[in-house]
Amino acid sequence: MAVLNYSKAVVPMKSMNWNNQCLTLLNQTCLPQAVQMIECKDWRVVAEAIRRLEVRGAPAIGAAAAFGLVLGAYEIQNDQGDFEHNLRLVAEELKETRPTAVNLSWAIDRMLAVVSRLDSAVSTGAIIQALEEEALAIAAEDRQVNKRIAEFGAALFEQTGMSVLTHCNAGALATVDFGTALGVIRQAWSEKRISRVYADETRPLLQGARLTAWELKEDNIPVTVITDNMAGWVMKKGMVQAVIVGADRIALNGDVANKIGTYSVAVLAKQHHIPFYVAAPLSTFDFSMETGEDIPIEERNPEEVTTFCGIACTPAGVDVFNPAFDVTPHHLITAIITEYGVLRPSYRNAIDQLKQQRGGI
Numbered sequence: 001m002a003v004l005n006y007s008k009a010v011v012p013m014k015s016m017n018w019n020n021q022c023l024t025l026l027n028q029t030c031l032p033q034a035v036q037m038i039e040c041k042d043w044r045v046v047a048e049a050i051r052r053l054e055v056r057g058a059p060a061i062g063a064a065a066a067f068g069l070v071l072g073a074y075e076i077q078n079d080q081g082d083f084e085h086n087l088r089l090v091a092e093e094l095k096e097t098r099p100t101a102v103n104l105s106w107a108i109d110r111m112l113a114v115v116s117r118l119d120s121a122v123s124t125g126a127i128i129q130a131l132e133e134e135a136l137a138i139a140a141e142d143r144q145v146n147k148r149i150a151e152f153g154a155a156l157f158e159q160t161g162m163s164v165l166t167h168c169n170a171g172a173l174a175t176v177d178f179g180t181a182l183g184v185i186r187q188a189w190s191e192k193r194i195s196r197v198y199a200d201e202t203r204p205l206l207q208g209a210r211l212t213a214w215e216l217k218e219d220n221i222p223v224t225v226i227t228d229n230m231a232g233w234v235m236k237k238g239m240v241q242a243v244i245v246g247a248d249r250i251a252l253n254g255d256v257a258n259k260i261g262t263y264s265v266a267v268l269a270k271q272h273h274i275p276f277y278v279a280a281p282l283s284t285f286d287f288s289m290e291t292g293e294d295i296p297i298e299e300r301n302p303e304e305v306t307t308f309c310g311i312a313c314t315p316a317g318v319d320v321f322n323p324a325f326d327v328t329p330h331h332l333i334t335a336i337i338t339e340y341g342v343l344r345p346s347y348r349n350a351i352d353q354l355k356q357q358r359g360g361i
């Protein structure tokens, strides 16, 4: 695995790039201190990068896993045994890297569907070419989808000069490019609808303080970083007029899994009569899941909580609970912004109407 260090001046805001059988990832665990790219030529390196949150964010890990499957296909093309069977083994290992974001399984299933549609007589080389084209399509669609979400979402900010709070990072770093919640913020800023962003630091891994603040500073969008326990007071003081977040999995009734702490922010927003928006592409919806009750919640290494920048901040041996996500019930969500428009309660009806409009999903 080659590691390349860039000066900040040249780094693309994109989370990843694919070229000549190599997936280059912007290593998000090094930001904002260092801009480091990881060159992945082995699918196992991609899988580990997803597990370690070197690449993270629901759409971003979906796209990364898709390119990881292409790397796997190149590796196994001359192996003994059935190519499609061996490919599905790689696909399953990529799917298992993180359980909550449905975009991961959505992307892998979309890639495998390409293989299923091909004539059984086609060459392995033709299969690999089709897989590579599909992964590139997933990545290319991402920016277009995020731009549409941004246009629909920005219109929700009806005043000028509003302040908005966000949690975690749903930016260009969490997607292939431009971002979902931060995409809406970028568009609303360009239309002068918002004047400042309050970014929750988002313990324990600080995606807000490290990544959202980095993205917004790079874009010269005014950002104020707050600790997670300040969100209520910021709302009480009237310092924000809206909340917008991303999502990792959305159930058919509109329950939303997102970074841990999102539920608390939604309860606070309700208490203070502040609109709470979720921005997410259709690939974040789980059409097999009626409610958020069954959304798998990833639990991560306790050391993410017991240490801070590598320094122990708890006594040794204490018990730790470290869920990476929580589920916000649909009744706390004002609207869900998608690339097909803004969904409002009842979300089940809205999603059914969307399915009818599109002749299915």
Ligand SMILES: CSC[C@H]1O[C@H](OP(=O)(O)O)[C@H](O)[C@@H]1O
Pocket: 056, 057, 058, 059, 167, 168, 169, 170, 171, 174, 175, 180, 181, 207, 245, 246, 247, 248, 258, 259, 260, 324
């Ligand atoms: C645009 S999806 C971003 C979504 O993913 C983040 O989780 P993680 O940093 O663990 O990958 C967080 O839930 C964001 O809202």
